[in-house]
Ligand SMILES: *[C@@H]1O[C@H](CO)[C@@H](O)[C@H](O)[C@H]1NC(C)=O
Ligand SMILES: *[C@@H]1O[C@H](CO)[C@@H](O)[C@H](O)[C@H]1NC(C)=O
């Protein structure tokens with residue numbers, strides 16, 4: 359999606375500029391929206407009311423210094439734009455630069471010499487290059503004591519470019535070739551809230567690699583080769599594990615991550631889950647599509663969206679999903695997707711008493727061998743539990 363920013367300036371001159379929306383651009387694998395300062399990299403001349411001096415700077419020595427290959431907006435002296443320039447090496451980064459955009463180039467090597475003066479860096483975007491682990495100078499990032507956001511997604515890394523600075527808050531390593539993570543790779547990263555390792559070749563997460571990251575809230579491990587659930591710090595709220603090879607979840611696993619709000623486990627090999635496994639007080643989104651589940655499990659009160667499509671359910675025992683109905687504290691489920699299972703009859707009407715907020719039941723087509731059940735309109739709209747005719751009936 360492009361966000362078109364058009365501002366009428368004085369003398370009725372119109373300046374329009376298109377910017378890639380960084381959030382949607384990186385959303386193909388379904389991460390939660392990015393909470394980074396969205397306009398951190400926009401030149402401030404679009405808003406004359408904003409002071410070009412960032413907070414805390416009473417005086418900056420104005421400098422034109424900029425690598426000749428790059429562009430440094432005169433009114434936004436902290437940023438250097440070097441993206442999409444077919445660069446093979448990193449240009450020299452001047453001392454005052456805080457935001458460095460160098461994505462979409464052909465960079466293979468990260469050598470410390472380009473960064474000798476760059477002590478102010480806070481954001482680096484090196485995504486979509488050709489960076490190889492063997493050509494990354496050891497400790498190159500550790501020296502950047504202010505670095506908060508590091509984008510290294512879509513490169514050829516085979517391991518984490520450790521050591522990393524403890525100032526780091528968001529680390530993007532998606533779509534590389536990382537197959538193993540050394541025990542100290544994430545040492546001292548106490549302020550990292552977001553870690554993206556989607557699209558790598560990870561097979562396991564043994565040895566307490568992640569539990570040291572005490573602030574970690576979101577972790578993306580989708581499109582890897584994990585066979586077991588990873589060991590995580592208690593702070594995690596969003597966990598993305600789509601498209602791995604996980605076949606079970608140990609009893610009590612979520613007791614160690616009690617604040618979990620979103621769990622994505624579609625495209626795995628789950629067969630049998632402990633009945634109480636999702637008894638969590640904050641869970642809102644649960645995606646278990648494309649697995650081999652057939653047994654009903656307990657649905658926590660907080661859950662709003664449930665995806666069970668493309669599994670092996672022969673029926674859905676609503677009384678098991680919802681063992682008791684408390685009208686003073688109703689269950690919050692609004693959406694359930696159950697298409698592409700083996701259901702042979704409509705869901706029991708008890709579902710509307712149990713989940714009074716339910717709005718959509720996506721029953722769709724079922725893979726029944728004898729008869730084929732098809733619903734004319736796959737999304738069934740249900741606005742009120744009190745409605746007399748059950749909407750999901752076939
Ligand atoms: C980093 O670069 C990628 C392109 O590879 C782009 O999608 C993303 O928006 C950029 N992020 C930031 C924070 O600059
Ligand atoms: C670092 O700064 C010094 C002094 O300003 C300058 O001479 C040198 O060329 C700079 N080096 C790089 C790699 O930018």
Ligand SMILES: *[C@@H]1O[C@H](CO)[C@@H](O)[C@H](O)[C@H]1NC(C)=O
Nearest residue numbers: 503523524525526546548549
């Ligand atoms: C982590 O964040 C806290 C709060 O913002 C800050 O006080 C602390 O200095 C940070 N730690 C490091 C190692 O940067």
Ligand SMILES: *[C@@H]1O[C@H](CO)[C@@H](O)[C@H](O)[C@H]1NC(C)=O
Nearest residue numbers: 557558581582583601602625
């Ligand atoms: C799962 O990940 C593999 C790479 O590991 C990829 O080739 C495949 O397309 C992914 N499948 C889905 C359904 O996303």
Ligand SMILES: *[C@@H]1O[C@H](CO)[C@@H](O)[C@H](O)[C@H]1NC(C)=O
Nearest residue numbers: 633634636637638656657681
């Ligand atoms: C869920 O856990 C709570 C305590 O955490 C417990 O009281 C309740 O019985 C559990 N519910 C089920 C269905 O296991």
Ligand SMILES: *[C@@H]1O[C@H](CO)[C@@H](O)[C@H](O)[C@H]1NC(C)=O
Nearest residue numbers: 654673674675676677678706
């Ligand atoms: C649901 O499961 C309970 C407990 O196993 C059982 O007693 C009940 O008959 C089942 N209900 C249906 C509709 O299958």
